[in-house]
Amino acid sequence: xxxxxxxxxxxxxxxxxxxxxxxxxxxxxxxxxxxxxxxxxxxxxxxxxxxxxxxxxxxxxxxxxxxxxxxxxxxxxxxxxxxxxxxxxxxxxxxxxxxxxxxxxxxxxxxxxxxxxxxxxxxxxxxxxxxxxxxxxxxxxxxxxxxxxxxxxxxxxxxxxxxxxxxxxxxxxxxxxxxxxxxxxxxxxxxxxxxxxxxxxxxxxxxxxxxxxxxxxxxxxxxxxxxxxxxxxxxxxxxxxxxxxxxxxxxxxxxxxxxxxxxxxxxxxxxxxxxxxxxxxxxxxxxxxxxxxxxxxxxxxxxxxxxxxxxxxxxxxxxxxxxxxxxxxxxxxxxxxxxxxxxxxxxxxxxxxxxxxxxxxxxxxxxxxxxxxxxxxxxxxxxxxxxxxxxxxxxxxxxxxxxxxxxxxxxxxxxxxxxxxxxxxxxxxxxxxxxxxxxxxxx
Ligand SMILES: *[C@@H]1O[C@H](CO)[C@@H](O)[C@H](O)[C@H]1NC(C)=O
Ligand SMILES: *[C@@H]1O[C@H](CO)[C@@H](O)[C@H](O)[C@H]1NC(C)=O
Ligand SMILES: *[C@@H]1O[C@H](CO)[C@@H](O)[C@H](O)[C@H]1NC(C)=O
Ligand SMILES: *[C@@H]1O[C@H](CO)[C@@H](O)[C@H](O)[C@H]1NC(C)=O
Ligand SMILES: *[C@@H]1O[C@H](CO)[C@@H](O)[C@H](O)[C@H]1NC(C)=O
Numbered sequence: 208x209x210x211x212x213x214x215x216x217x218x219x220x221x222x223x224x225x226x227x228x229x230x231x232x233x234x235x236x237x238x239x240x241x242x243x244x245x246x247x248x249x250x251x252x253x254x255x256x257x258x259x260x261x262x263x264x265x266x267x268x269x270x271x272x273x274x275x276x277x278x279x280x281x282x283x284x285x286x287x288x289x290x291x292x293x294x295x296x297x298x299x300x301x302x303x304x305x306x307x308x309x310x311x312x313x314x315x316x317x318x319x320x321x322x323x324x325x326x327x328x329x330x331x332x333x334x335x336x337x338x339x340x341x342x343x344x345x346x347x348x349x350x351x352x353x354x355x356x357x358x359x360x361x362x363x364x365x366x367x368x369x370x371x372x373x374x375x376x377x378x379x380x381x382x383x384x385x386x387x388x389x390x391x392x393x394x395x396x397x398x399x400x401x402x403x404x405x406x407x408x409x410x411x412x413x414x415x416x417x418x419x420x421x422x423x424x425x426x427x428x429x430x431x432x433x434x435x436x437x438x439x440x441x442x443x444x445x446x447x448x449x450x451x452x453x454x455x456x457x458x459x460x461x462x463x464x465x466x467x468x469x470x471x472x473x474x475x476x477x478x479x480x481x482x483x484x485x486x487x488x489x490x491x492x493x494x495x496x497x498x499x500x501x502x503x504x505x506x507x508x509x510x511x512x513x514x515x516x517x518x519x520x521x522x523x524x525x526x527x528x529x530x531x532x533x534x535x536x537x538x539x540x541x542x543x544x545x546x547x548x549x550x551x552x553x554x555x556x557x558x559x560x561x562x563x564x565x566x567x568x569x570x571x572x573x574x575x576x577x578x579x580x581x582x583x584x585x586x587x588x589x590x591x592x593x594x595x596x597x598x599x600x601x602x603x604x605x606x607x608x609x610x611x612x613x614x615x616x617x618x619x620x621x622x623x624x625x626x627x628x629x630x631x632x633x634x635x636x637x638x639x640x641x642x643x644x645x646x647x648x649x650x
Contacts, residue, residue, distance in 0.1 A: 265314060266292075270407050274586060276311075281347070282580045284356050288347050289313070292408070294586035295382060298399040306383030308400045309373040309587060311340055312408065313364045323367030324414035324444065328374060330422025330455065332608060333597035335379035336371040337576055338560055339421070345371065349575065352556030368411060372400070374427075377602035379576075379594075380587045385602050390426055390610035394434035398441050405443060416444035422639065425454025429613035432621055448627030453639045456614040457647035458521035465500050465517060466642035467530045468492040477549050478537050488529050495527035505642055509649035513615075534637075538565070546637045560595045614647045 265271075271292060278288035293311040297304035315321060327344060329336045341349050341356070348359035363369050373379030375393045376386070387393050405412050416435075418428045428449055435446050455462065468488050471478045480488075492498045496517040504514050518524035537544045545551040546565050555564070561574040575581055576593040583589070603609075622628050630648065632641040 265290075266408055266410055268407050268409060274312075274407070276585055281584050282578060283349075283575075284347055286358055288358070289316075295380065295588065296400055296403045296407070298376070298383075298396045298403070300399075300403065306376045306386075306396065307381060308376065308397075309380035309382075310400075310404065311337065311345075311371045311585065312404075313346060313369045315367050315369075316346075316362070316364050319365050320367045322415055323417060323447075324370060324411055325363060325367050325417045325419055326370045326372065327363070328372060328420040328424045328427055330420065330424045330427070331378065331596055331602065332375070332423050332426075333378050333602045334423070335373050335576075335593070335595050336420075337373065337379060338562070338595050340371045341560060341575065343421075345369070349559050351558050353559075367417075368414065370404075372397070374400070375602050377597055379597075380582075380591050382588065382591075386604060387602075388604050388609055390430035390608065390613075391434065393427060394431040397431050398434060398438070401442055401444070412443040414444055415447045416442075417448055417450065418446070419450040419452075421452035421454065423455050425451055425456045426608065426610060426613055428454075429617045429621055430610065432626060433617045436621070436624060436626075446626060448629070449621065450629045450631070452631045453633050453636050454613075454630065454644065455639060456612055456618070456644055458516065458612065460516060460518070460521055460523055461646055462639050462643035463530050464495070464523050464527065465497045465646070466640040467533055467637075468497060469501055469642060470637060470640050471533060474549060477541075478533070479540060480536060484536055488533060491527060491529040491532070495524060495529070497527075497529070501642065501646075504646050504649060507649075512649070514646070514649070534565070549635050549637050562595045612647070618648075 274292040274294040276291045276293050278284075278290055281288055291311060291313045293309070295307040295309050298306045298308060315323075327336055327339050329339050339345065341347060342351075344359075344361070344363040346359055346362040346364050347356050348362075349356040373381045374397055375381070376383050376396065387396065418432050420428045428451060432446055432449055435442055435444075468491070471480070471485075471488065489498075500517040503510060518527060520527075523530070534544075534546060541552060543551050543553040543555045544565060555568060557568070557571050558564070559572065559575045561570050574593065574595075576587070579589060581587070582591075582593075587593070618628070630644070632639070632644045634641055
């Protein structure tokens with residue numbers, strides 16, 4: 208059963224974000240679209256998974272044992288996924304702390320680097336990093352349409368120690384009332400969590416630290432890295448770099464609307480529209496200044512930053528939401544169209560994590576992380592109804608994240624500081640469109 212598109216787009220536009228661009232004359236409200244993408248496997252080529260070869264006694268602190276996960280006892284996983292550690296830890300040392308983040312930590316496989324610790328977060332805001340764990344870069348892979356999980360030969364555990372964290376508070380299994388207003392507060396809570404984590408897993412102190420993530424992690428990751436750089440005494444880790452996959456770096460109008468029509472022209476096989484519809488969207492793109500915006504700002508060398516908006520709205524001016532028109536029209540031609548992965552055609556594959564994709568589906572099997580046996584195996588709280596994305600806008604206090612996009616100040620500062628920064632954008636992604644990201648980093 209499918210909800211009408213209008214409802215769908217509402218549910219995709221739930222998060223209200225207020226931010227002030229230092230250059231914009233007025234404060235404006237932005238609805239950040241739900242950006243929980245992550246259908247692509249961010250894969251790294253290595254050859255040896257060798258998952259069984261780890262020691263369960265890596266950590267001297269006796270408290271570590273209560274987080275140990277036996278890799279032969281993970282429900283539905285019919286191979287030895289190796290020893291790992293997971294559970295909840297508070298965001299501060301306050302004994303009465305009620306806010307806790309859920310993590311799943313894996314040591315490196317035999318070929319991985321013992322000196323590297325890689326933190327991964329999904330986006331949203333409010334989407335669980337266990338999505339990344341099970342469908343992107345973890346040792347166990349359970350993709351759309353797969354009947355059972357299989358080992359992931361491209362697991363990032365082949366690179367180093369991996370730490371998936373469900374953050375901020377309000378995401379996944381994490382506990383407590385969200386109370387943050389911006390990315391600085393988010394970074395403080397994450398660092399507080401990391402301090403508790405390193406107290407227990409003290410053997411990980413001093414590692415080279417990489418911060419990685421996708422989508423709304425384009426806000427999270429640069430702000431967290433910036434906070435750690437600015438407060439070097441807080442964590443006994445050495446920040447080395449950032450990796451961002453299809454990150455949110457710009458206002459929606461730049462990420463989504465400006466490049467949408469050109470994206471249709473570049474992918475005509477996927478959007479086989481008739482001439483009259485093509486003429487309609489071309490006219491909107493021209494009238495709303497999207498066409499000229501692309502021409503003026505997607506050139507190299509670029510004009511001097513800062514770039515203006517194409518109109519007055521950071522989202523879309525009245526009559527200029529050409530993106531929604533395109534999605535409505537393409538769903539008539541391909542009912543399985545997936546904004547996160549445009550080459551999909553019917554049948555729509557089921558998802559063990561229950562991610563809605565372009566439209567909600569009936570869940571044909573229990574959501575994996577919502578199963579009592581799975582929760583028990585990974586020390587997750589039994590009373591939490593786990594959902595992949597918390598779409599209730601609750602991970603930031605209303606009206607939402609007040610921080611500016613990281614591309615305005617934080618990311619340039621990090622790059623100037625020498626943090627190795629890798630940005631990857633997906634060409635099959637019709638949510639955070641590659642050309643929009645390229646405009647965002649033209650500075
Ligand atoms: C924790 O809560 C208890 C009971 O409310 C209180 O007596 C104690 O002082 C609190 N401890 C701290 C460190 O706030
Ligand atoms: C983040 O929010 C807190 C609480 O509202 C505020 O004190 C702080 O100045 C904000 N930080 C930034 C960088 O906006
Ligand atoms: C397009 O740009 C022109 C000139 O920069 C401006 O006058 C006009 O208002 C813009 N139109 C829209 C729809 O934003
Ligand atoms: C062209 O496509 C649009 C959008 O799908 C549709 O509404 C319209 O009926 C089509 N026109 C013709 C002549 O097929
Ligand atoms: C979202 O809000 C609804 C209504 O308040 C509630 O029933 C539901 O449990 C909430 N979902 C999550 C994931 O918090």
